[in-house]
Amino acid sequence: xxxxxxxxLHDLGQLLSSGEGADVMFEVGGEMFxxxxxxxxxxxxxxxxxxxxxxxxxxxxxxxxxxMEPKVFQALLYxxxxxxxxxxxxxxxLGMIQHLLVAADRYGLKRLKLTCEEKLCGYINxxxxxxxxxxAEQHACPALKEExxxxxxxxxxxxxxxxxxxxxFEHLARSCPSIMKELIPKLA
Amino acid sequence: xxxxxxxxLHDLGQLLSSGEGADVMFEVGGEMFxxxxxxxxxxxxxxxxxxxxxxxxxxxxxxxxxxMEPKVFQALLYxxxxxxxxxxxxxxxLGMIQHLLVAADRYGLKRLKLTCEEKLCGYINxxxxxxxxxxAEQHACPALKEExxxxxxxxxxxxxxxxxxxxxFEHLARSCPSIMKELIPKLA
Numbered sequence: 378x379x380x381x382x383x384x385x386l387h388d389l390g391q392l393l394s395s396g397e398g399a400d401v402m403f404e405v406g407g408e409m410f411x412x413x414x415x416x417x418x419x420x421x422x423x424x425x426x427x428x429x430x431x432x433x434x435x436x437x438x439x440x441x442x443x444x445m446e447p448k449v450f451q452a453l454l455y456x457x458x459x460x461x462x463x464x465x466x467x468x469x470x471l472g473m474i475q476h477l478l479v480a481a482d483r484y485g486l487k488r489l490k491l492t493c494e495e496k497l498c499g500y501i502n503x504x505x506x507x508x509x510x511x512x513a514e515q516h517a518c519p520a521l522k523e524e525x526x527x528x529x530x531x532x533x534x535x536x537x538x539x540x541x542x543x544x545x546f547e548h549l550a551r552s553c554p555s556i557m558k559e560l561i562p563k564l565a
Numbered sequence: 566x567x568x569x570x571x572x573x574l575h576d577l578g579q580l581l582s583s584g585e586g587a588d589v590m591f592e593v594g595g596e597m598f599x600x601x602x603x604x605x606x607x608x609x610x611x612x613x614x615x616x617x618x619x620x621x622x623x624x625x626x627x628x629x630x631x632x633m634e635p636k637v638f639q640a641l642l643y644x645x646x647x648x649x650x651x652x653x654x655x656x657x658x659l660g661m662i663q664h665l666l667v668a669a670d671r672y673g674l675k676r677l678k679l680t681c682e683e684k685l686c687g688y689i690n691x692x693x694x695x696x697x698x699x700x701a702e703q704h705a706c707p708a709l710k711e712e713x714x715x716x717x718x719x720x721x722x723x724x725x726x727x728x729x730x731x732x733x734f735e736h737l738a739r740s741c742p743s744i745m746k747e748l749i750p751k752l753a
Contacts, residue, residue, distance in 0.1 A: 380680050380683055389573075397606060415586040418586050429585050488572060491566065492568050
């Protein structure tokens with residue numbers, strides 16, 4: 378007798394896509410998303426504090442999410458319900474992963490954050506490394522930062538030139554001045 | 566960089582044991598259990614019809630469960646949230662699995678039902694086979710019934726004597742008279 382594999386992730390994915398029994402609405406960049414407070418609270422301590430608790434039990438609510446694109450919030454919800462990142466079929470996959478990392482950090486979703494960090498490691502090159510270092514620094518991703526530093530140490534002079542003359546590098550220097558001390562020995 | 570394995574089953578198990586954000590209470594044999602309608606509805610079509618839908622969204626509710634032991638309902642909830650059967654540390658493990666199969670059938674939890682069927686296959690012997698056939702017949706478990714029939718065909722005369730003289734066999738004949746036609750060739 379064959380017991381089929383676990384189907385709970387499929388069931389929760391269905392719950393999300395159907396919106397059945399939803400008790401919270403999110404408004405994100407003009408789009409509305411229906412969700413279930415207990416699922417969000419079970420998965421994210423930030424949502425737990427925001428959505429659950431004795432004072433918040435009996436009414437349905439609407440929450441505004443600022444500073445996030447609708448498609449990023451949608452991917453965040455998908456991960457919360459199914460523990461897997463959605464297929465990113467997007468010309469701007471890199472941008473999507475970067476935004477998803479920021480969102481994961483904001484909502485305390487450690488596993489999604491690590492998933493994004495791992496994906497970003499695969500995108501490190503001369504044109505992405507400055508932005509990736511800034512992201513790693515601002516969102517406490519030591520392993521991703523380390524990976525960027527390893528890449529920088531492997532660069533020859535003309536590559537380093539390309540990196541340090543870019544506007545992304547300028548932005549890094551401006552937004553994370555403290556990291557320059559760590560960076561300069563790698564660039565020398 | 567190592568992304569840890571999925572933690573969603575752990576998170577949902579925590580949600581169940583904390584009862585945080587619960588919006589339905591069950592009263593089962595004098596004991597109370599807190600749960601979340603959207604999780605139950607996502608996992609069981611029977612709970613979906615009973616607990617979700619436009620008319621049932623805004624109030625918390627209390628549901629009476631008849632004809633079930635509290636510990637069986639507790640195991641059912643645990644499976645619904647975590648997709649795994651709880652450790653059955655019980656002198657009456659067989660009875661527990663039998664009751665859990667009945668509960669799984671009642672709430673349309675196919676995977677739990679198959680899990681119980683598989684476990685019951687391991688318990689088939691001269692003193693359990695009659696009850697197991699009755700259970701398989703009453704709850705539409707063809708593979709479990711087939712396994713019982715295979716066991717009966719392997720029995721010698723003194724084993725068959727033991728089986729057919731038991732009160733469980735009498736009970737089987739009384740509660741599932743139709744199955745006797747199928748059984749008689751196996752016992753001949």
